[in-house]
Amino acid sequence: MFRRTADAIAMVVGAALALLLTVIVVAIFAQVFWRYVLNEPLVWPEEAARYSFIWLSFLGLPLLLRHGEMIAVETVAAALPERVRALLQGLAGLLAVPLLVILVWQGIRLMDVVSGQIAPATGLPSSLLYLAAPVGALLSLFFLAERLIAGPPAPSA
Amino acid sequence: MILLTLGLLTLGLVLLSIPVAFALGLSSLVVMLIWPGPPLLLVAQKILNGMDSFPLLAVPFFLLAAALMNDGGITHRIISIFSGTLGRFRGSLGLVNVGTNIFLAGISGSSVADATATGSVLIPAMKREGYPPAFAASLTAVAAVIGPIIPPSIPLVIYGVVAKVSIIKLFVAGYLPGLLLGSCLLLYVALLARYRRFPTQPPCPWPELAGRLKRGFWSLMMPVFLVAGIFGGVFTVTELGAVLVVYALVLSVVVYRAVELRGLPSTLRRVALDSANVMIIVGMSSLFAYLIVVFQVNDVIATFATEVIDSKIGALLLMNVILLVAGMFLDSTPATIILVPIFMPLAQAFGIDPTHLGLIMVFNLMIGLVTPPVALNLYIAARIAGAPISRVLLELAPMFAMLIAILGLITFVPETVLWLPRQLGF
Numbered sequence: 052m053f054r055r056t057a058d059a060i061a062m063v064v065g066a067a068l069a070l071l072l073t074v075i076v077v078a079i080f081a082q083v084f085w086r087y088v089l090n091e092p093l094v095w096p097e098e099a100a101r102y103s104f105i106w107l108s109f110l111g112l113p114l115l116l117r118h119g120e121m122i123a124v125e126t127v128a129a130a131l132p133e134r135v136r137a138l139l140q141g142l143a144g145l146l147a148v149p150l151l152v153i154l155v156w157q158g159i160r161l162m163d164v165v166s167g168q169i170a171p172a173t174g175l176p177s178s179l180l181y182l183a184a185p186v187g188a189l190l191s192l193f194f195l196a197e198r199l200i201a202g203p204p205a206p207s208a
Numbered sequence: 209m210i211l212l213t214l215g216l217l218t219l220g221l222v223l224l225s226i227p228v229a230f231a232l233g234l235s236s237l238v239v240m241l242i243w244p245g246p247p248l249l250l251v252a253q254k255i256l257n258g259m260d261s262f263p264l265l266a267v268p269f270f271l272l273a274a275a276l277m278n279d280g281g282i283t284h285r286i287i288s289i290f291s292g293t294l295g296r297f298r299g300s301l302g303l304v305n306v307g308t309n310i311f312l313a314g315i316s317g318s319s320v321a322d323a324t325a326t327g328s329v330l331i332p333a334m335k336r337e338g339y340p341p342a343f344a345a346s347l348t349a350v351a352a353v354i355g356p357i358i359p360p361s362i363p364l365v366i367y368g369v370v371a372k373v374s375i376i377k378l379f380v381a382g383y384l385p386g387l388l389l390g391s392c393l394l395l396y397v398a399l400l401a402r403y404r405r406f407p408t409q410p411p412c413p414w415p416e417l418a419g420r421l422k423r424g425f426w427s428l429m430m431p432v433f434l435v436a437g438i439f440g441g442v443f444t445v446t447e448l449g450a451v452l453v454v455y456a457l458v459l460s461v462v463v464y465r466a467v468e469l470r471g472l473p474s475t476l477r478r479v480a481l482d483s484a485n486v487m488i489i490v491g492m493s494s495l496f497a498y499l500i501v502v503f504q505v506n507d508v509i510a511t512f513a514t515e516v517i518d519s520k521i522g523a524l525l526l527m528n529v530i531l532l533v534a535g536m537f538l539d540s541t542p543a544t545i546i547l548v549p550i551f552m553p554l555a556q557a558f559g560i561d562p563t564h565l566g567l568i569m570v571f572n573l574m575i576g577l578v579t580p581p582v583a584l585n586l587y588i589a590a591r592i593a594g595a596p597i598s599r600v601l602l603e604l605a606p607m608f609a610m611l612i613a614i615l616g617l618i619t620f621v622p623e624t625v626l627w628l629p630r631q632l633g634f
Contacts, residue, residue, distance in 0.1 A: 065477050066473070066477075068476070069473045069480060071480065072272070072476045072477075072480045075268060076269070076272070079269075079446055079449075079450035080451070080453075080454050082450075083443075097262055100265055101261075101262060101265070104264070104483075105256065105259055107268070107483065107487075108483070108487035108488060108491070109484075111480055111483070111484020111487075112488050115481060115484060115485055120485070121227035121228075121230070121488070122227060122228050122229070122489060124222050124223065124225060124228065124537065124582050125225050126581040126582060139224055139226075140225075142224070142226070143224075146221070146226060146234055149234070149237065150230060150233045150234055150237060153237065153248060154251070154255070157251050160249055160252070161252045161253055164249070180256070181252070183256075184252055184256060
């Protein structure tokens with residue numbers, strides 16, 4: 052049950068990642084086209100792309116964490132016996148918890164601080180940008196819990 | 209004390225194979241809890257502010273363009289052109305390897321991507337022709353170092369963002385050092401090929417070569433357009449990246465029909481994850497770098513260094529040593545973000561140009577890609593070649609000496625870096 056929910060969430064997040072990257076490419080290419088070809092610079096693309104990129108980064112984190120794909124130095128670990136390595140992996144997950152909890156908690160506080168502010172070009176609320184951090188960190192905690200309860204997931208395609 | 213805690217804790221966690229991003233974040237957190245001062249709210253704020261930057265958008269663009277170029281057969285076409293032209297010389301495949309890497313360097317921003325792309329095609333081919341696998345691996349690993357020195361370059365983007373230096377100027381400054389390294393490698397392979405009797409390929413007949421040139425024409429034009437875009441000084445680096453992506457997309461989907469639209473979402477997802485991987489480290493390193501500044505760790509280091517060192521040469525030497533060691537252990541992104549605030553006061557004190565410093569940093573950190581214990585390029589190439597690391601290291605030694613010599617040259621003769629941008633009015 053837990054595994055199936057996690058798989059479904061991972062699929063949705065993965066689709067969101069592809070979509071966000073598409074938005075970024077389209078926005079900046081539109082900016083280039085309108086500025087240099089039509090000579091009518093647009094104002095929204097830069098902001099839209101920046102917002103999307105922050106969301107992309109924080110939504111990527113939980114999936115990277117789920118499949119153990121975060122950039123790490125594995126030289127020392129590779130020389131250790133299998134059991135110690137598994138232990139280290141558990142430790143990595145455990146150590147991530149305080150950091151993620153602070154990201155959720157302080158990220159929400161940060162949204163409070165900027166509440167009411169509006170991004171000048173797109174009219175999006177500034178808190179939408181900061182929302183990415185708590186959402187990404189919460190999802191990461193969820194996938195860590197999945198690892199703990201249901202074991203490591205099948206490798207992604 | 210703070211310096212020691214930050215440094216040792218991070219290094220310890222990284223060596224325990226804790227993800228680099230978490231190691232940086234956790235040691236920052238520990239310091240903030242032991243030495244109260246900056247409120248915890250800053251954890252989220254500094255991480256987000258570090259990531260929220262327009263030029264950084266070039267990172268996913270360069271990664272996406274590289275992925276499309278590989279899937280779209282652009283890399284293959286370039287290799288076929290180079291083997292058509294260089295095939296008749298002794299040690300041809302080695303020359304093709306370096307040539308392709310120089311070329312890819314001019315359209316791709318990531319060294320590891322270049323090592324994978326050229327290595328997966330050329331290392332097996334070199335082995336078939338009787339090159340020692342260890343040589344094929346070490347040559348590919350070193351040739352791919354050229355990638356981020358010749359623009360476009362993700363490490364130069366990161367440096368430019370952190371050091372607040374014009375990224376386009378950094379790009380222009382990268383061409384000469386990159387081409388210098390490329391030429392030296394070509395020369396080395398050509399000389400070694402005579403001495404070790406490396407094989408040649410049958411000469412490629414002219415009509416065949418013409419056909420390859422025709423098939424690869426639009427791929428060949430890519431770096432030309434990029435040079436024009438960079439030297440023109442009109443585009444921002446992000447805009448260049450977006451144009452590059454669209455160019456690679458049109459080429460691989462419409463012209464070459466090698467990439468199907470159905471497969472695009474999974475490529476996008478993959479590249480988004482790779483970008484997120486870099487960006488999370490950018491965020492955590494920004495928090496770390498902020499603490500270095502707020503606790504005046506960088507001032508302490510700068511004061512100490514200026515007491516011990518009394519010349520520009522000494523300062524440059526010190527920075528090079530620190531960078532080489534950092535490059536052995538750390539990925540270039542965190543190393544850049546953490547070391548720039550430490551080096552900047554030193555550079556100012558000794559009158560070192562920030563563009564010059566940028567190339568020195570990136571060159572050093574890219575050498576780190578072939579120096580163990582953390583040597584991504586080397587491991588990838590060795591794995592493809594199926595060669596033991598000890599053998600690969602033996603083959604690497606002379607090329608490593610060459611890397612250090614060129615590093616020395618660009619460090620102590622700043623004109624090798626700064627001449628071109630000045631000529632072009634940057």
